[in-house]
Amino acid sequence: MGCFGFLKTVMFIFNGIIFLAGAGILAVGIWVKVDNGSILNFLQNLDGAPSELKQVLNVGYLLIALGSVLMLLGFLGCCGAVRENRCMLLLFFVIILIVFIAEVAGAIVLLVFKGLVQKVITEVGVKVVEGIRKDYGSNKDITGLWNTTMETLKCCGFNNYTDFRNSSFSKNGTYPSQCCKMSACNEGSATAANIPGCFPALIALVEANSVVLIAVALGIAALELTAMAVSMTLYCQIKAKST
Numbered sequence: 001m002g003c004f005g006f007l008k009t010v011m012f013i014f015n016g017i018i019f020l021a022g023a024g025i026l027a028v029g030i031w032v033k034v035d036n037g038s039i040l041n042f043l044q045n046l047d048g049a050p051s052e053l054k055q056v057l058n059v060g061y062l063l064i065a066l067g068s069v070l071m072l073l074g075f076l077g078c079c080g081a082v083r084e085n086r087c088m089l090l091l092f093f094v095i096i097l098i099v100f101i102a103e104v105a106g107a108i109v110l111l112v113f114k115g116l117v118q119k120v121i122t123e124v125g126v127k128v129v130e131g132i133r134k135d136y137g138s139n140k141d142i143t144g145l146w147n148t149t150m151e152t153l154k155c156c157g158f159n160n161y162t163d164f165r166n167s168s169f170s171k172n173g174t175y176p177s178q179c180c181k182m183s184a185c186n187e188g189s190a191t192a193a194n195i196p197g198c199f200p201a202l203i204a205l206v207e208a209n210s211v212v213l214i215a216v217a218l219g220i221a222a223l224e225l226t227a228m229a230v231s232m233t234l235y236c237q238i239k240a241k242s243t
Contacts, residue, residue: 011081019074026067032060089235100224128158137169150178155198
């Protein structure tokens with residue numbers, strides 16, 4: 001097997017795995033959306049499962065989108081390599097390139113415009129706090145989403161427990177049980193003051209796992225560069241054969 005045949009085989013196997021993974025993710029996403037009644041009943045029947053667990057059904061749209069993109073990439077890569085179709089290989093290269101450029105641009109924006117990003121996050125935080133005070137305790141979906149977030153990250157509110165002041169839930173200075181570790185507590189509770197907000201908790205979690213996240217990001221970037229290099233090499237060799 002020559003270099004050309006080896007690259008075709010690698011391209012086929014690699015994108016075949018991507019296609020199958022995308023098909024699996026797409027199937028799960030469709031199942032979650034189509035048969036959400038059965039899934040919801042299953043989740044509710046789990047021993048000790050919180051009622052907010054049903055929020056997982058909203059992930060179905062994300063799974064459908066991700067699965068569709070992966071299937072498209074896998075199809076273009078496989079067929080482009082096997083059928084030696086330059087158009088498919090070029091389209092595969094362009095899609096990967098767009099994703100790669102978007103990732104690099106996002107990283108540059110975060111590094112260069114760190115102050116602007118922090119300002120935007122602060123402005124978003126104000127809106128989030130307004131949403132908490134308006135909907136938490138009165139809107140079942142919003143309440144469930146925040147309860148799940150706070151239980152997962154062991155946090156309280158967006159910034160801290162004071163985000164619940166004047167909310168539909170907070171009456172006489174009472175705060176959610178997630179802010180108190182045991183049960184609903186009052187504003188004067190020392191426990192509530194010691195529990196971090198969800199945004200600071202998320203930042204701390206990212207910083208604690210920064211090495212792993214950087215390694216994963218570099219690994220993904222390396223795979224994308226390799227995929228682009230292989231697809232373009234095949235493209236050029238196929239073009240050379242046809243002339």
